[in-house]
Amino acid sequence: MKRLSIVMALMVMLSLWGCATFQDIWSKASSEEKARIIIYDLQITLKGTIQAGAAYVNLHPEKRIDWKAKVLPVAELANKTLRDYGTGGYTYDQITTKVAPMVAEITSITLAWGVAKEDIEVNKIELWKKLKEKKAAKEVLK
């Protein structure tokens, strides 16, 4: 019991430290850097949603026409809009207000078909995991 309490206390301390570190980074980041973080995250969300949708359509071919006509064009536009931030096509505010509804539209269409929200989340978690592994591998090579 005592050991469990110590572990719990350590976990709370570590999470508080992590939040403090993050808050520090976030408050020091320029608005351009914050924009890049959010845009990157929107890309991961888009990727996870496309993966979950594609897996669903493979199992339910009757949805392929809608997939091609309704989802892929929105996904393509969202992807290009996110890229346009980097090329100076839009400001960060314009990007978030334009792209967030597009990603929400794709998600709502696929959820209405029956794609599980958990599948999208699992894909996102897997993508983050892969990025973390990639980063760790790069550090080993340094």
Add this chain to the structure above:
Amino acid sequence: MTPQAIAAIAQLTAQVIQMAMTYYATQGKIPTLDEINANYVEIQAMIEAEKVK
């Protein structure tokens, strides 16, 4: 400003912070424009592959 608008802004702010925390917890650094462009290429390839199925 209506209470709904205030609530919507508060929700958006919370989401933005949550997204940023997820990113930072995983990467621990600010993404570069090259990384954003690499993601664009990858997503576009996924879309193109789906188009021809």
